[in-house]
Amino acid sequence: MMNKPPDGADRAATPAVHAHALTVRRGTGRHPRTVLDDLAFDVPRGRITGLLGPSGCGKSTLMRSVVGTQAHVTGTLDVLGSPAGHPGLRSRIGYVTQAPSVYDDLTVRQNLDYFAAVLDPGGAAAERRRATVTRAIADVDLTSRSTALAGNLSGGQRSRVSLAVALLGAPELLVLDEPTVGLDPVLRRDLWNLFHDLTATRGTTILVSSHVMDEAERCHDLLLMREGRILAQDTPDALRTRTHSATVEEGFLRLVDEANALTREQTR
Amino acid sequence: MNASRTTTTAGRVLRQLRHDPRSIALMLLVPVLMLILLRYVFDGNPRTFDSIGASLLGIFPLITMFLITSIATLRERTSGTLERLLAMPLGKGDLIAGYALAFGAMAVVQSVLATGVALWALGLDVVGSPWLLLLVALLDALLGTALGLFVSAFAASEFQAVQFMPAVIFPQLLLCGLFAPRATMQPVLEGLSDVLPMSYAVDGMTQVLTHTDMTADFIRDAAIVAACALLVLALGAATLRRRTP
Numbered sequence: 010m011m012n013k014p015p016d017g018a019d020r021a022a023t024p025a026v027h028a029h030a031l032t033v034r035r036g037t038g039r040h041p042r043t044v045l046d047d048l049a050f051d052v053p054r055g056r057i058t059g060l061l062g063p064s065g066c067g068k069s070t071l072m073r074s075v076v077g078t079q080a081h082v083t084g085t086l087d088v089l090g091s092p093a094g095h096p097g098l099r100s101r102i103g104y105v106t107q108a109p110s111v112y113d114d115l116t117v118r119q120n121l122d123y124f125a126a127v128l129d130p131g132g133a134a135a136e137r138r139r140a141t142v143t144r145a146i147a148d149v150d151l152t153s154r155s156t157a158l159a160g161n162l163s164g165g166q167r168s169r170v171s172l173a174v175a176l177l178g179a180p181e182l183l184v185l186d187e188p189t190v191g192l193d194p195v196l197r198r199d200l201w202n203l204f205h206d207l208t209a210t211r212g213t214t215i216l217v218s219s220h221v222m223d224e225a226e227r228c229h230d231l232l233l234m235r236e237g238r239i240l241a242q243d244t245p246d247a248l249r250t251r252t253h254s255a256t257v258e259e260g261f262l263r264l265v266d267e268a269n270a271l272t273r274e275q276t277r
Numbered sequence: 278m279n280a281s282r283t284t285t286t287a288g289r290v291l292r293q294l295r296h297d298p299r300s301i302a303l304m305l306l307v308p309v310l311m312l313i314l315l316r317y318v319f320d321g322n323p324r325t326f327d328s329i330g331a332s333l334l335g336i337f338p339l340i341t342m343f344l345i346t347s348i349a350t351l352r353e354r355t356s357g358t359l360e361r362l363l364a365m366p367l368g369k370g371d372l373i374a375g376y377a378l379a380f381g382a383m384a385v386v387q388s389v390l391a392t393g394v395a396l397w398a399l400g401l402d403v404v405g406s407p408w409l410l411l412l413v414a415l416l417d418a419l420l421g422t423a424l425g426l427f428v429s430a431f432a433a434s435e436f437q438a439v440q441f442m443p444a445v446i447f448p449q450l451l452l453c454g455l456f457a458p459r460a461t462m463q464p465v466l467e468g469l470s471d472v473l474p475m476s477y478a479v480d481g482m483t484q485v486l487t488h489t490d491m492t493a494d495f496i497r498d499a500a501i502v503a504a505c506a507l508l509v510l511a512l513g514a515a516t517l518r519r520r521t522p
Contacts, residue, residue, distance in 0.1 A: 035522065073521055076364050080520035094520070099366040110357030114293045123289040127367045130281035158296065174361070 026052035030084035059228030103175030113160030222258035286375025338418035346425030384418025423509035430516030449475035
């Protein structure tokens, strides 16, 4: 059941993210490094797309490109119908960086109050902001810790504050860079339930990265990455069937081996 | 720019500071203690205390605000909150004006305290209006904030950021006329001191020290300090990049 798309999701709509010939070079000087190499993929709306691959394969760079905070992006990258980085997108995308980006010397609630006021400024919106903030804190299950300083929270709690910030303003697209790293199994399950709830009830599109393959089973769609390239784009079911594997992890490893064999043949 | 986002940002910066009472105490009390120290260092020479004391009233806010702004914005850069804010609909101007507003407010409190103690408890003899002293102190604080913001872009760690203090502030301190009149310096140094903003901060303070009215020189000095602060703030805004290279 987990992998069925939510009811009412419009499959025919334009994808939330559309990439074609997407290339990113990083580093200055005469030898820039190609971090993303000629990618083409789509992230469908209203679904959870998992971006999986080993550390250092370019997941974070890809996510920054989608959010519009990555420089030296070439090729086509359309997000919610506009080119990535378009100022109009800033209030429509929620973004959680890998390291929790919150103010350690503010309380949970003060952190959220500030970011909410940046998204929805003005005294007239104060009541609406209060409701949004309360809901976001409840979404990540931190209501009992809302008056604690973020710096005094545990690592998992801080990353949930960071996630709550991204949930403010009900963004159409959530870009989550390894949101479950360092969380215990119960919290991980709760967060994944929250993600599914968001897509089902609010129609949110989620692009979530992970290097833990068992989380792949919880996604509707998968983008498997390796060394700056897309290895496969498929649903978990289709991927397992195609690679004759029992798990996504096994399927991924099989694809990696095939790719390696191919490279060896080409270089021979 | 959006006035409400700017004031929200200023409020957030002050709220962060409120959770750090020790920093507030250091910021407010150290200048006062230094002035008291200075007063008794020049116990037998009150005229020297007048001139150096007045100059220091302008220099303290500059140094304090330089330090706290460079560390605060460096933290903002390294903690990822800057990246997050710039991915949100926040203008760079909102962020910078927010910082300038918050630390400007701190500078007003610091200067009121230091000027009050200097004038009424330590007998600093100033001919002009204490309000003009405050005005220069505030402009100096803005300049310090601007320099700190700008410099934080070139520091990769807090360790480097504090090293910028001697690099950026000490030469100005030596050349601003505090230790020797600028006109008596080696001509190259005098020329150099003519283009450093702290020289005008100290000149402005000296004008208030020796004249009852607002002189044309005072207005020029204040305008130069304000213009430098705005210029450096604009340069600082250019160092805030929405995109990671």
